[in-house]
Amino acid sequence: MSSGQPAMPPAVAIHGIGAHSGQSVRIHGWLYNLRESGKLLFPIFRDGTGLIQGVLFKKNVPPELFERVRTLTQESSVEVTGTVRAEARAVGGYELDVTDLRVLQAVPLEHPYPITPKEHGIEFLMEHRHLWLRSQRQAAILRVRHEVIKAVRDFFDEDGFTLADAPILTPAACEGTSNLFEVDYFEEKAYLTQSGQLYAEAAAMAVGKTYCFGPTFRAEKSKTRRHLTEFWMVEPEMAFAGLDDVMQLAERLVAYVVERVLTRRAAELKVLERDIEPLRKIKLPFPRLSYDEAVERVRAAGGTLQWGTDLGGTDETLLSQQFDRPVMVHRYPASVKAFYMQPDPVRPELALCVDMLAPEGYGEIIGGSQRIHDLELLQQRIAEHKLPEQAFSWYVDLRRFGSVPHGGFGMGIERVVAWLCGVEHVRETIPFPRTIYRIFP
Amino acid sequence: MSSGQPAMPPAVAIHGIGAHSGQSVRIHGWLYNLRESGKLLFPIFRDGTGLIQGVLFKKNVPPELFERVRTLTQESSVEVTGTVRAEARAVGGYELDVTDLRVLQAVPLEHPYPITPKEHGIEFLMEHRHLWLRSQRQAAILRVRHEVIKAVRDFFDEDGFTLADAPILTPAACEGTSNLFEVDYFEEKAYLTQSGQLYAEAAAMAVGKTYCFGPTFRAEKSKTRRHLTEFWMVEPEMAFAGLDDVMQLAERLVAYVVERVLTRRAAELKVLERDIEPLRKIKLPFPRLSYDEAVERVRAAGGTLQWGTDLGGTDETLLSQQFDRPVMVHRYPASVKAFYMQPDPVRPELALCVDMLAPEGYGEIIGGSQRIHDLELLQQRIAEHKLPEQAFSWYVDLRRFGSVPHGGFGMGIERVVAWLCGVEHVRETIPFPRTIYRIFP
Numbered sequence: 001m002s003s004g005q006p007a008m009p010p011a012v013a014i015h016g017i018g019a020h021s022g023q024s025v026r027i028h029g030w031l032y033n034l035r036e037s038g039k040l041l042f043p044i045f046r047d048g049t050g051l052i053q054g055v056l057f058k059k060n061v062p063p064e065l066f067e068r069v070r071t072l073t074q075e076s077s078v079e080v081t082g083t084v085r086a087e088a089r090a091v092g093g094y095e096l097d098v099t100d101l102r103v104l105q106a107v108p109l110e111h112p113y114p115i116t117p118k119e120h121g122i123e124f125l126m127e128h129r130h131l132w133l134r135s136q137r138q139a140a141i142l143r144v145r146h147e148v149i150k151a152v153r154d155f156f157d158e159d160g161f162t163l164a165d166a167p168i169l170t171p172a173a174c175e176g177t178s179n180l181f182e183v184d185y186f187e188e189k190a191y192l193t194q195s196g197q198l199y200a201e202a203a204a205m206a207v208g209k210t211y212c213f214g215p216t217f218r219a220e221k222s223k224t225r226r227h228l229t230e231f232w233m234v235e236p237e238m239a240f241a242g243l244d245d246v247m248q249l250a251e252r253l254v255a256y257v258v259e260r261v262l263t264r265r266a267a268e269l270k271v272l273e274r275d276i277e278p279l280r281k282i283k284l285p286f287p288r289l290s291y292d293e294a295v296e297r298v299r300a301a302g303g304t305l306q307w308g309t310d311l312g313g314t315d316e317t318l319l320s321q322q323f324d325r326p327v328m329v330h331r332y333p334a335s336v337k338a339f340y341m342q343p344d345p346v347r348p349e350l351a352l353c354v355d356m357l358a359p360e361g362y363g364e365i366i367g368g369s370q371r372i373h374d375l376e377l378l379q380q381r382i383a384e385h386k387l388p389e390q391a392f393s394w395y396v397d398l399r400r401f402g403s404v405p406h407g408g409f410g411m412g413i414e415r416v417v418a419w420l421c422g423v424e425h426v427r428e429t430i431p432f433p434r435t436i437y438r439i440f441p
Numbered sequence: 442m443s444s445g446q447p448a449m450p451p452a453v454a455i456h457g458i459g460a461h462s463g464q465s466v467r468i469h470g471w472l473y474n475l476r477e478s479g480k481l482l483f484p485i486f487r488d489g490t491g492l493i494q495g496v497l498f499k500k501n502v503p504p505e506l507f508e509r510v511r512t513l514t515q516e517s518s519v520e521v522t523g524t525v526r527a528e529a530r531a532v533g534g535y536e537l538d539v540t541d542l543r544v545l546q547a548v549p550l551e552h553p554y555p556i557t558p559k560e561h562g563i564e565f566l567m568e569h570r571h572l573w574l575r576s577q578r579q580a581a582i583l584r585v586r587h588e589v590i591k592a593v594r595d596f597f598d599e600d601g602f603t604l605a606d607a608p609i610l611t612p613a614a615c616e617g618t619s620n621l622f623e624v625d626y627f628e629e630k631a632y633l634t635q636s637g638q639l640y641a642e643a644a645a646m647a648v649g650k651t652y653c654f655g656p657t658f659r660a661e662k663s664k665t666r667r668h669l670t671e672f673w674m675v676e677p678e679m680a681f682a683g684l685d686d687v688m689q690l691a692e693r694l695v696a697y698v699v700e701r702v703l704t705r706r707a708a709e710l711k712v713l714e715r716d717i718e719p720l721r722k723i724k725l726p727f728p729r730l731s732y733d734e735a736v737e738r739v740r741a742a743g744g745t746l747q748w749g750t751d752l753g754g755t756d757e758t759l760l761s762q763q764f765d766r767p768v769m770v771h772r773y774p775a776s777v778k779a780f781y782m783q784p785d786p787v788r789p790e791l792a793l794c795v796d797m798l799a800p801e802g803y804g805e806i807i808g809g810s811q812r813i814h815d816l817e818l819l820q821q822r823i824a825e826h827k828l829p830e831q832a833f834s835w836y837v838d839l840r841r842f843g844s845v846p847h848g849g850f851g852m853g854i855e856r857v858v859a860w861l862c863g864v865e866h867v868r869e870t871i872p873f874p875r876t877i878y879r880i881f882p
Binding site: 028030031047048049075077104107111113128129131133134138139142143145146149150153160162163164166170171181182183184185186188190199202203204205206207208214215217219221229230239240373391394395397398399400403404431432434436439440 | 470517552598838844
């Protein structure tokens with residue numbers, strides 16, 4: 001109880017505790033784990049910024065303190081006082097010689113913390129997502145996600161793009177009329193946005209280079225490891241830009257994000273046991289393949305892809321594993337792509353579009369295109385796709401009033417985070433995932 | 442036609458055109474305005490990065506070029522070639538002696554650009570929001586909004602907060618069960634989030650300091666100038682924090698954002714004719730008033746506010762005009778505040794909460810509180826407010842497993858942007874506003 005101490009030791013964060021080596025400090029946090037070894041106790045504490053192992057040697061501390069720590073339950077909240085000591089073998093490089101511990105709220109023995117160090121099924125963990133986030137692995141993924149988002153925003157801001165948030169509540173669909181979530185909007189029907197692109201096009205005509213970055217929604221009944229019903233997407237759009245500009249922007253963005261995560265989140269990637277060698281190879285330029293070449297390569301690799309159909313997950317993997325960096329497949333058949341894509345002037349049956357496939361089988365992370373800028377062609381496509389003319393009237397306006405060649409892309413944040421973290425399923429890459437079967441917690 | 446020139450002049454952005462003074466350049470943009478004065482033409486071009494005035498003297502340019510520019514319609518898209526010349530009297534400080542102009546898409550005379558320099562009604566402008574964004578004023582607001590959002594994110598990131606996006610689709614309501622937008626979620630009912638706070642509380646127990654930042658929704662039938670049905674909110678949350686920590690964080694954030702906008706968006710504030718003297722006065726610390734004092738002050742200023750009721754718009758204005766910086770009103774009666782707020786230990790009829798009121802009559806921009814951390818008290822409040830127990834079970838879990846004092850706040854982005862821009866109505870502060878009557882475009 002350090003009764004001889006004149007003042008309370010300073011409260012510090014575990015992350016920066018090394019600066020207090022040799023000093024007495026207080027930390028506020030939770031009991032992450034507890035190991036007992038004869039007359040020694042090794043409680044591991046977490047405070048949201050890091051982990052530190054405490055040490056108590058029975059004969060050196062008051063018996064009631066030893067007993068208090070020995071009976072401490074997982075995730076009980078505590079204030080710990082102790083002396084910081086450098087210890088190369090310990091997690092984080094320091095240990096804490098515990099001199100006092102105050103329990104703030106004890107998790108009762110009869111109602112213990114549900115997520116124990118043993119293995120749990122995924123459904124159980126998802127049901128307890130509000131607690132699961134406290135695990136080292138989930139917190140590490142959260143920090144990588146944070147870094148990816150920050151890097152994306154810094155990239156666009158430094159590159160002269162102006163943020164223009166697209167609306168979530170929309171009167172019409174962008175990616176087609178199926179897979180829409182319907183909202184009761186004061187007795188009218190509205191839909192949750194599937195993409196901010198059409199709005200970004202309007203903003204691009206106002207500010208030249210723009211991006212929107214927010215949640216988007218797909219009511220897909222997909223149960224694959226790459227699908228969520230609610231996910232975040234960044235969508236840059238540039239006036240006076242063609243497909244080549246779109247591809248250059250996309251590869252520069254991805255290279256920038258990878259570099260930032262490698263530089264600033266090395267500790268988190270280590271927690272995740274992510275092999276970073278493949279990530280170190282992500283350097284400009286990225287390979288570009290025409291759809292024609294892609295089909296040939298997939299077939300040569302044993303795939304069954306037919307010209308004229310979109311790439312499936314297996315095709316993507318057969319293709320991307322041939323490269324050590326993301327590969328950009330451009331000029332797909334227009335028939336498998338969205339209505340707003342500009343046709344290739346040389347072969348109008350192709351769209352001036354690009355998909356970027358991540359390495360290591362993580363699939364498509366970016367989809368983009370040059371957009372149709374000709375009024376009549378756009379009207380024709382809207383009619384062919386049987387889209388509601390009235391809902392798209394404002395979008396068509398953009399081709400009436402100073403139309404210019406323009407393009408952009410969308411990048412799905414969760415897929416990028418899954419790739420960089422080496423995480424199998426995107427559900428771990430967003431704090432509170434939404435899937436066809438889950439909207440809780 | 443610069444036929445003697447060996448190479449095409451470089452394409453440049455208007456924003457950085459000063460670096461090319463004396464040189465021939467190309468710009469890509471739109472005709473913003475055109476003035477004719479005898480044998481002179483003064484077209485003003487915009488390219489999304491700025492405005493520049495072109496000059497054509499009839500006898501110095503080919504007749505067909507002069508005629509092409511003279512008949513150019515507003516918002517037609519163009520590629521302009523010309524020589525940059527410093528001109529102190531011109532907008533932006535430079536003029537362009539136009540030597541060539543290529544029309545990319547001419548807005549037809551018989552279907553002109555709908556937003557002319559004359560005055561338009563607000564409903565007309567809102568109906569043409571996709572084009573209205575091109576006006577100097579709207580683009581300036583958009584850039585201030587961009588800066589506010591960037592500053593907010595930089596502030597939290599530099600302060601050690603980890604971003605944890607809250608879900609948009611939720612099974613339950615945070616701010617009460619009215620004013621909810623209902624979504625058809627695979628034949629089940631879901632609701633659009635009104636606040637990410639409850640989820641931020643879960644994340645704070647995982648990472649210590651966190652924030653969420655995304656769109657939120659209120660199906661309010663409010664038609665005031667301060668209400669939108671869809672608006673963006675940033676919500677920080679801190680573990681091991683009390684009301685004082687919340688107030689200190691709130692004032693630091695607002696002072697930081699104001700400083701950033703003043704420093705980096707002076708040009709935009711000038712376009713908006715914003716008097717920046719009141720903004721220069723926003724320095725730490727901000728005044729703090731107890732609710733009791735606030736009631737007294739409102740009544741002394743002629744207001745009719747009764748102790749025990751929430752402040753209305755008029756009360757807020759009567760109060761905030763007594764200060765030259767934002768004022769923080771704390772410890773409201775618990776009965777007018779949300780169920781999750783921690784009672785004041787000295788006077789339990791008060792909640793440990795704070796509202797920050799912006800100066801100049803812009804009303805509440807921040808609402809925050811310390812949250813209840815005691816399990817039984819929270820359960821009691823949930824019962825008193827007749828909230829669905831099952832939907833809140835995960836939230837209650839946070840008090841079962843290592844509960845700690847914690848708190849945070851929400852800051853509405855549109856209200857902050859309205860205040861900083863000196864804009865009367867929040868509908869101009871978001872690219873595509875959603876109100877009770879409007880979901881288009």
